[in-house]
Amino acid sequence: MAHGHNSKEKVVYVGDSRIVKRNASNIPADYTAYPGxxxxxxPNFLLKEWMVGVVALVGFLVLTIAHPAPxxxxxxxxxxxxxxxxxxxxxxxxxxxxxxxxxGDFVVxxxxxxPGLAFGALLLAxxxxxxxxxxxxxxxxxxxxxxLSLIACIYLTKVSWDHYQHQLEVTNTIPEHILRxxxxxxxxxxxxxxxxxxxxxxxxxxxxxxxxxxxxTATCLACHATDLTGQGNAPGLRGIGDKLSHEEIAEIIxxxxxxxxxxxxxxxxxxxxxxxxxxxxxxxxxxx
Amino acid sequence: xxxxxxxxxxxxxxxxxxxxDVADHEVxxxxxxxxxxxxxxxxxxxxxxxxxxIQILSxxxxxxxxxxxxxxxxxSVDYLQHKVAFGAIVRGMHHWxxxxxxxxxxxxxxxxxxxxxxxxxxxxxxVVGMLIFFIMLGLGLTGYLLPWDNKAYFATKVTLSxxxxxxxxxxxxxxxxxxxxxxxxxxxxxxxxIHVFFLPGALLALLAAHFFMIRKQGISGPL
Numbered sequence: 001m002a003h004g005h006n007s008k009e010k011v012v013y014v015g016d017s018r019i020v021k022r023n024a025s026n027i028p029a030d031y032t033a034y035p036g037x038x039x040x041x042x043p044n045f046l047l048k049e050w051m052v053g054v055v056a057l058v059g060f061l062v063l064t065i066a067h068p069a070p071x072x073x074x075x076x077x078x079x080x081x082x083x084x085x086x087x088x089x090x091x092x093x094x095x096x097x098x099x100x101x102x103x104g105d106f107v108v109x110x111x112x113x114x115p116g117l118a119f120g121a122l123l124l125a126x127x128x129x130x131x132x133x134x135x136x137x138x139x140x141x142x143x144x145x146x147x148l149s150l151i152a153c154i155y156l157t158k159v160s161w162d163h164y165q166h167q168l169e170v171t172n173t174i175p176e177h178i179l180r181x182x183x184x185x186x187x188x189x190x191x192x193x194x195x196x197x198x199x200x201x202x203x204x205x206x207x208x209x210x211x212x213x214x215x216x217t218a219t220c221l222a223c224h225a226t227d228l229t230g231q232g233n234a235p236g237l238r239g240i241g242d243k244l245s246h247e248e249i250a251e252i253i254x255x256x257x258x259x260x261x262x263x264x265x266x267x268x269x270x271x272x273x274x275x276x277x278x279x280x281x282x283x284x285x286x287x288x
Numbered sequence: 289x290x291x292x293x294x295x296x297x298x299x300x301x302x303x304x305x306x307x308x309d310v311a312d313h314e315v316x317x318x319x320x321x322x323x324x325x326x327x328x329x330x331x332x333x334x335x336x337x338x339x340x341x342i343q344i345l346s347x348x349x350x351x352x353x354x355x356x357x358x359x360x361x362x363x364s365v366d367y368l369q370h371k372v373a374f375g376a377i378v379r380g381m382h383h384w385x386x387x388x389x390x391x392x393x394x395x396x397x398x399x400x401x402x403x404x405x406x407x408x409x410x411x412x413x414x415v416v417g418m419l420i421f422f423i424m425l426g427l428g429l430t431g432y433l434l435p436w437d438n439k440a441y442f443a444t445k446v447t448l449s450x451x452x453x454x455x456x457x458x459x460x461x462x463x464x465x466x467x468x469x470x471x472x473x474x475x476x477x478x479x480x481x482i483h484v485f486f487l488p489g490a491l492l493a494l495l496a497a498h499f500f501m502i503r504k505q506g507i508s509g510p511l
């Protein structure tokens with residue numbers, strides 16, 4: 001061994017490595033050296049933190065089970081009716097950009113000016129607020145600026161959310177993830193498999209039926225799409241016979257629905273409605 | 289026996305200073321809720337990290353099924369949500385965790401702000417913390433597109449139009465993150481790469497710096 005314990009070298013290594021044989025004075029003091037009721041991080045404090053963490057985790061799991069993560073319908077770039085909505089923590093920015101003096105000609109103020117000032121000030125807070133005082137009630141400027149920004153953010157978020165709810169109401173829109181959940185529940189209650197939006201749509205049954213031409217002239221296809229797969233808020237009609245009977249379809253065509261389907265009672269004769277409804281009722285996934 | 293193993297490793301790698309720093313360091317009385325209940329405000333940083341770990345773990349499991357292309361992305365998320373065992377829970381945790389981590393980080397930021405803990409000598413740690421905040425917002429923004437449903441698609445279109453309105457560099461930024469003229473196949477793969485590789489890499493580096501500094505400087509003293 002090149003370096004035994006009897007070596008006269010000043011630096012003593014472990015074996016032939018470059019790890020210096022421990023010099024006890026270099027080790028930081030452990031927690032017992034600190035004043036007051038200090039305790040060790042591992043395991044004492046970490047165990048307590050873990051217990052709090054477990055309670056939080058259970059709450060978190062309950063939330064995920066009670067409210068499954070939302071999923072709407074597949075992205076359709078041609079959907080012009082969709083109301084865009086960012087995640088909730090961006091709403092204050094989204095709302096800010098709707099005000100006249102920070103949009104249009106002044107949009108730079110809204111996209112760079114105000115957020116840049118706010119986030120820049122937050123980023124550089126230690127260099128702007130250089131006093132030694134730490135208690136917030138002795139730092140009126142920093143504290144009031146922060147409280148003001150907080151109130152502004154909460155207010156903007158609330159206004160944005162209310163506006164979104166209002167838009168949904170005005171346009172009679174149900175958010176897609178809720179619509180999907182409802183469709184899944186209805187299918188479940190009717191004993192049908194869960195509707196799978198990513199599956200191939202059911203084929204059109206008896207596509208050469210004169211009812212198809214009638215649907216075109218009656219502008220059904222303008223909303224429900226020429227291939228009957230639906231678009232925007234108008235549902236696809238392929239396989240509709242699985243869900244609705246002849247009479248139910250006739251009822252919807254005649255009187256419309258609350259979800260945006262207009263009534264056709266004054267545009268189509270009862271025979272025409274009956275013909276279309278009868279043909280649509282034939283649209284079953286299981287049909288040969 | 290553990291003592292023996294520890295001593296054996298310590299003799300070779302000199303891990304005691306590191307172990308003291310990581311595990312045996314002090315938790316001062318004024319941040320310990322067991323002694324002062326109001327000290328729970330000091331827990332938000334730890335909870336943020338806890339949820340971040342959950343995000344990383346659940347995200348790793350999600351990538352086992354998720355396919356980042358515009359044909360399959362939506363279908364793979366749908367499959368994950370409805371067909372994969374516990375898929376709804378893993379995706380649910382990732383979805384709600386994204387919001388929770390923002391909430392916890394926000395509360396942590398407010399605690400540090402109102403206790404004046406960002407003041408000298410901890411300025412650098414505050415700046416690093418704010419950078420972590422921005423990274424988290426970036427993760428939220430890029431992750432929002434990945435399910436490729438209408439909500440994701442149109443929110444991203446709005447984001448890109450906002451980025452584009454920044455003077456001079458806006459169009460370049462928009463093209464860079466968009467990967468082309470329209471929100472489409474390129475955008476999805478770019479957002480996926482940013483969400484899964486670039487930002488988490490930056491996040492881990494910044495977290496390491498954040499923790500290194502807090503260990504070096506200790507928790508700010510009582511008010």
